[in-house]
Amino acid sequence: MTNPFVARSLDEIRFWSRIMKEHALFLSLGFTYEQSQLIEEAKQFITMFERIEEKLSRFTINSGLREVQAFNREVYQAAAAIWSYKRKVLDLTLRCEIRHNNFPLLIDHISREAAYFANRLKELNEGRLAPTPDDVIKENVFFLKIMADHAKFIGHLLDPSERQLVEQAREFSHDFDQLVFQAVDLDSMRPQSETEPMLDQFLDQNRVSVVSLRDFKKTARELIEACRIKSNIHPLLADHTFREAERFLQIIDLFEGNLEGNHK
Structure with a gap:
């Protein structure tokens, strides 16, 4: 075993x-x-x-x-x-x-x-x-900030002429900044007796946002590797940020699995 x-x-x-x-x-x-x-x-x-x-x-x-x-x-x-x-x-x-x-x-x-x-x-x-409820929120704050940073780096390393991609990166940066603030608020205000339902909703919302950013990174990586967009982004850096988004999704799966186990 x-x-x-x-x-x-x-x-x-x-x-x-x-x-x-x-x-x-x-x-x-x-x-x-x-x-x-x-x-x-x-x-x-x-x-x-x-x-x-x-x-x-x-x-x-x-x-x-x-x-x-x-x-x-x-x-x-x-x-x-x-x-x-x-x-x-x-x-x-x-x-x-x-x-x-x-x-x-x-x-x-x-x-x-x-x-x-x-x-x-x-x-x-x-x-x-096994993570505690506090660990779940704190780890999500960590990874949400990482995702927000990635969006900022992508936006600043793209050539300014790539206006549509720059704007998409800016929108992702804003969205993940808001999720960070929301997670910090949740950590501060959540009642201990209602931890699991709030965490379920929290993780579901984060998953949707991370999947969207992960797909954006995947597209950007493919375009960079094919030399189809103008940027200062190293192809390995594009893949690096994609892998970290995938990692965050795996961690969300792990947390949800632990919460389901606690429900039984």
């Missing part, structure tokens, strides 16, 4: 290690040639997460509990290290000590994802597998 801890741990590492590796690549592409030290550090993180991916390939869902716990601790250290690097770059950027082509919001965005990844590994090693 599959150990849920092992399966969840390996799944988190498989998804987020690739994301961390790509973050390092995107940062390196955005630096100028004078920032060779920061580029070299980014390359070291690419190598670090490639090694984690290689080690991950040797694990299976039947791997031992202690072995996976040790791997989680190892990957946690890597996630914490890249978080620290990203915050250093953001600090240098905000103090105007370096100028490059990475938006400050993008650097903050990817540092939030590194913190999320590290925290998930810590929670798993502490035995926290």
Whole structure:
């Protein structure tokens, strides 16, 4: 029988290690040639997460509990290290000590994802597998903000002449900002005795919006790969944001499954 801890741990590492590796690549592409030290550090993180991916390939869902716990601790250290690097770059950027082509919001965005990844590994090693109602709302706030950020990045990296796509991205940005505010309000006002019906409605509404954004990203990715729209968006970045939308939908499925289990 599959150990849920092992399966969840390996799944988190498989998804987020690739994301961390790509973050390092995107940062390196955005630096100028004078920032060779920061580029070299980014390359070291690419190598670090490639090694984690290689080690991950040797694990299976039947791997031992202690072995996976040790791997989680190892990957946690890597996630914490890249978080620290990203915050250093953001600090240098905000103090105007370096100028490059990475938006400050993008650097903050990817540092939030590194913190999320590290925290998930810590929670798993502490035995926290099933989310509480508070976890459901907080995790949705996190991912809704990620989706809102993606829409903003897409809008700013498209060529200004792509007016229709720029406007669509702006609309998605506004819609997801509103969903973030709505989630924060829900977290503040929800009565404890009526948690599950409110969460069901909340998750259903988020699913509809995320599916719409996911489909927009899929179309944009295909157009970028076919060189049919003008933008500064790297094809891998387009695929990267699409995968994160897919991940959010999987998490909504997981939360809904847990709520259904609680109803029984």
